[in-house]
Amino acid sequence: MSRRGLALVFAVTLAVPCFGGNDAEFHAVVRIIETQYGVHHMRIPFLGFATVCLKVARIPGASGLKLAVFDNLPKESGISDAALQQSIEATIGDTWRPLVRVRSNDDNNLTMVYANPSDKELRVLVVYIDPNTATVVQTKLKASQIRKWIQQPDEVTHVADNNGD
Amino acid sequence: MKRIGIIIALLFAVQWPAAAQDWDPGGALKKLSAKASKAIDVTLDQSMLQFAGAFLDSKDPDQAQAKKIISNMKGIYVHSFEFEKAGEYSEDDVTPLRAPLKEPLWSRIVNVRSKHEGQNVEVYFKKEDGKFTGLVVIATEPTELTFVDIIGPINPDDFRRLGGQFGIPKVEIDQDPAGKKGETK
Numbered sequence: 221m222s223r224r225g226l227a228l229v230f231a232v233t234l235a236v237p238c239f240g241g242n243d244a245e246f247h248a249v250v251r252i253i254e255t256q257y258g259v260h261h262m263r264i265p266f267l268g269f270a271t272v273c274l275k276v277a278r279i280p281g282a283s284g285l286k287l288a289v290f291d292n293l294p295k296e297s298g299i300s301d302a303a304l305q306q307s308i309e310a311t312i313g314d315t316w317r318p319l320v321r322v323r324s325n326d327d328n329n330l331t332m333v334y335a336n337p338s339d340k341e342l343r344v345l346v347v348y349i350d351p352n353t354a355t356v357v358q359t360k361l362k363a364s365q366i367r368k369w370i371q372q373p374d375e376v377t378h379v380a381d382n383n384g385d
Numbered sequence: 386m387k388r389i390g391i392i393i394a395l396l397f398a399v400q401w402p403a404a405a406q407d408w409d410p411g412g413a414l415k416k417l418s419a420k421a422s423k424a425i426d427v428t429l430d431q432s433m434l435q436f437a438g439a440f441l442d443s444k445d446p447d448q449a450q451a452k453k454i455i456s457n458m459k460g461i462y463v464h465s466f467e468f469e470k471a472g473e474y475s476e477d478d479v480t481p482l483r484a485p486l487k488e489p490l491w492s493r494i495v496n497v498r499s500k501h502e503g504q505n506v507e508v509y510f511k512k513e514d515g516k517f518t519g520l521v522v523i524a525t526e527p528t529e530l531t532f533v534d535i536i537g538p539i540n541p542d543d544f545r546r547l548g549g550q551f552g553i554p555k556v557e558i559d560q561d562p563a564g565k566k567g568e569t570k
Contacts, residue, residue, distance in 0.1 A: 308478050319429070320426065320427050323423070376496070
């Protein structure tokens with residue numbers, strides 16, 4: 221392959237959007253945040269590459285990572301945690317089970333984790349909101365990671381910590 | 386018409402399983418959540434427990450036991466609250482949590498000790514028709530409070546074995562002088 225062709229492939233790889241195929245619920249949650257807060261998720265340079273790095277280095281046992289980051293949320297959104305939670309749950313349906321909810325009053329942030337179990341893997345959807353930013357992450361956890369959260373279920377929220385910074 | 390009658394009869398004959406649901410006695414959890422610097426709610430309903438059970442290692446004695454115990458469980462709900470400093474929640478905040486846990490349906494197990502230093506643990510078992518059908522744990526320390534609600538068949542030994550998993554506090558249930566584990570009162 222020519223150097224120019226190689227550069228093109230590399231550029232396309234880096235430009236790969238964070239969303240993939242089977243992710244209707246992820247898209248739906250992203251749309252809820254966009255609609256309710258009147259913001260758009262950020263176009264992150266090198267997100268395709270970053271996604272690979274996150275997958276390999278930061279979330280052991282995770283794959284199929286999808287990520288949307290929102291910055292500069294409006295200061296006075298007037299959206300309550302309960303209303304947001306209700307909208308999300310009505311949209312994603314009951315195949316996604318609420319697993320963990322962490323509310324920090326000190327930092328004024330909220331993390332909601334939903335799980336969608338199948339035979340061999342667990343799809344996890346994490347929504348993190350603080351006064352300035354929001355992050356939506358969807359990933360698949362493999363057996364090793366699932367055993368870890370069985371012992372400490374709130375550890376799943378660290379998926380958001382890893383990606384929401 | 387006869388067919389409709391049969392269908393109606395069958396519908397009445399079916400014993401619909403009672404939905405296992407989390408509860409908030411007297412709205413106490415909501416109030417604690419507002420006072421806490423951090424509130425963590427873990428919800429493991431029946432489908433999640435069955436899924437989790439499939440990933441527990443049958444060769445590991447502890448995990449094999451846990452797998453057996455959760456196979457009939459209907460739900461585990463854990464609510465943990467962290468407070469900035471001691472005194473941010475009071476006994477008045479905890480009393481409503483105990484209010485529904487009354488005899489004869491509920492019995493408090495005595496001789497329970499937390500493996501976490503400084504933590505006070507109360508364990509209440511629910512017994513219906515001579516069978517254990519649920520459990521509530523209230524674990525308190527100056528800056529933390531945990532409320533665990535387990536729905537389904539679980540006895541004191543099972544509970545001790547589940548400690549340290551699913552966000553359930555680790556406890557020891559002492560043997561009384563007669564050799565019985567964990568008296569109830």
